[in-house]
Amino acid sequence: MIRTLLTGILLSTLCTNLLAKPLVIAHRGASGYLPEHTLPAVILAHGMNPDYIEQDLVLSKDGVLVVLHDIHLDTVTDVAERFAQRKRADGRFYAIDFTLEELKSLRVHERRNEQNQQVFALRYQGHKTNADFFRIATFEEQLILIQELNRSRGVNIGIYPEIKSPAFHRAAGQDISKIFMAQLEKHGLNKADAKVYVQCFDFAETRRLRQELGLKAPLIQLLAENSWQESGSDYDYLKSPPGLQEIAKVADGIGPWIPQLVNFDNKAPTTLFTQAKALGLQIHPYTLRADQLPQGMDWQSTMALLFDWLKVDGIFTDFPDKVVAYNATQ
Incomplete structure (x- = not known):
């Protein structure tokens, strides 16, 4: 009897520890190693065994x-x-001005700044050698690729799509959320237990997805700073107690910027963090980068802060292999 009880306690503790491990979300694929969002970056990320692979959608x-x-x-x-x-x-080129055929003719390279310099200087530099290797992918191409890799490898890595700039798309005469929902339905993924998280910066669209468009999959409200002009949402309000309560009515969690969760001067959690936890909201911050760590911190101390002290529920990272490896040691 005692042995059975002890075994049950040990198993319960083990299961709790396993469940407590934060989700690893491959941010734009394995973007720390290959150009973001390309199919090669997805394939590499899949082999690193994250929990989810992210897709930003336009x-x-x-x-x-x-x-x-x-x-x-x-x-x-x-x-x-x-x-x-x-x-x-304005000197910019917009995806919505190009047909899919035209977009497919483009070659993708590492992200560059206004001075045409690679934003992360030490990342992939072989674009000229194999320029044809990196192309823009459709959402359905990535979805089918991940499903097939799951089947052949015997794993269940999920997708984590983001609806980008819905108001911009509507102003251009297109309803990106309706088109997205049709894709989810087509592939049988609009279910509460699907290995899917849907995310959006626009709170009006978050509510619309849940309340009008019938999204059943888990939903995350992304948080930005008002100065970024990411959407028409008031992020100062959304980060307040009343705003978080509004989020909790329609979403399962929040996706904040890491500095919104912790004061790095004294390593203290912010009120946003404590209030979101109190409401039972999942917390999936962005973006953990091995080549862009908080000032004065190395990889191990950053991981310990986020995972062991704050105990976030998930993390967006450009280096999913490194986070998976850290999880394995805990």
Whole structure:
């Protein structure tokens, strides 16, 4: 009897520890190693065994969901070389101005800044050698690829799509959320128990997804700073107790920027963190990068702060292999 009881306690403790391990979300694939959101980056990320692989979604001119971090093309592709005359008055190139066929003709490279310098200087530099290898993928291509890799490898790695700039798309005459929901339904993924998290920065769209469009999959409200002009949402309000209560009515959790959770001067959690925890909201912060750590901190101390002290529920990371390896040691 005692042996049975002790065995039960040990098993319960083991299961609790396993469940407590934070989710590893491969941010734009294995973007610390290969150009973000490309199929090679997805394949590499899948082999690293994260829990989820993220897809940022925008629309082409002909209404196809493609995987790009934002509505612009110029920072991650050679669009300025191939379609110089297609830039808008602001000097930017927009995905929604190009058909899928045109988008597929572009070559993807590591993210560059306004000075045409690679943002993360030490990341992948072989674009000129195998430029044809990295192309824009559709959401469905990534979805099918992940499903097939899951089947062949006998694993169940999920997807973590983000609806990008829904108000921008509606102003251009396209409803990105409806098109997204059709894809979820087509692949049988609009279920509460699907290995899917859906995320969005626009709180009005978060509510619409849940209340009007019938999203049943888990839903995360992303949080930004108002100065970023990420959407029309008031993030100062959303980070307040009343705002978090509004989020909790429709979403399962929040996706905050890491500095919104902790004061790195005294390593104290913010009120946003404690209030979100009190409401039972999952917390999936972004973005953990081995080559862009908080000042004065190394990889181990950053991981210990996020995982062992704050105990976040998940983490977006460009280096999923490193986080999986850390989880394995805990």
